[in-house]
Amino acid sequence: MSELVMPVGVRDHAQGSAYAPVTLLEYGDYECPYCGQAYVIVKRLQAELGDELRFVFRNFPLAQVHPHALRAALAAEAAGFQGAFWPMHDVLFEHQGALGTDHLVTYATLLELDVERFIHDTESGKAERRVREDFMSGVRSGVNGTPTFFVNDHRHDQWYQYGALREAVYAAAGVMRS
Numbered sequence: 001m002s003e004l005v006m007p008v009g010v011r012d013h014a015q016g017s018a019y020a021p022v023t024l025l026e027y028g029d030y031e032c033p034y035c036g037q038a039y040v041i042v043k044r045l046q047a048e049l050g051d052e053l054r055f056v057f058r059n060f061p062l063a064q065v066h067p068h069a070l071r072a073a074l075a076a077e078a079a080g081f082q083g084a085f086w087p088m089h090d091v092l093f094e095h096q097g098a099l100g101t102d103h104l105v106t107y108a109t110l111l112e113l114d115v116e117r118f119i120h121d122t123e124s125g126k127a128e129r130r131v132r133e134d135f136m137s138g139v140r141s142g143v144n145g146t147p148t149f150f151v152n153d154h155r156h157d158q159w160y161q162y163g164a165l166r167e168a169v170y171a172a173a174g175v176m177r178s
Contacts, residue, residue, distance in 0.1 A: 002155035006137035016054035025056040029146040031066030039093040058134040068099035078121035
């Protein structure tokens with residue numbers, strides 16, 4: 001079982017309390033269809049576990065396979081600079097088939113971001129460094145595909161489907177539910 005090399009910290013995009021008994025971390029790619037399936041599963045687990053789960057997302061764009069993945073990751077980070085990482089994250093997964101540059105600008109407009117700043121930030125070295133840092137932390141942690149999950153810093157090596165991921169998260173939380 002692989003361990004998470006770069007611990008979850010203040011630099012991470014996280015939903016839920018830092019004091020939650022379980023941290024579920026995903027290395028994901030916005031254009032990956034499997035990550036799109038995992039998005040729905042994570043939302044379901046978040047609804048079920050509430051305060052018992054903290055969810056963290058790190059960028060792992062597989063640009064050779066998914067031509068829009070890097071640009072989408074940069075868009076999420078640029079939105080994050082304006083306090084809208086999670087809304088952009090959700091929009092990107094909910095519109096995986098429309099991740100071209102014009103679409104990303106439309107999403108920024110819909111999220112009421114400063115669009116000029118958004119465009120500038122997607123092209124800035126700051127967004128690119130952030131995505132690269134996520135990616136390299138994944139490589140050092142043994143990530144070689146998406147989605148890859150870690151439950152409390154331990155790689156979840158089973159399939160990410162609802163039942164298996166739910167079992168791992170519930171076990172880590174010490175929750176026994178049927």
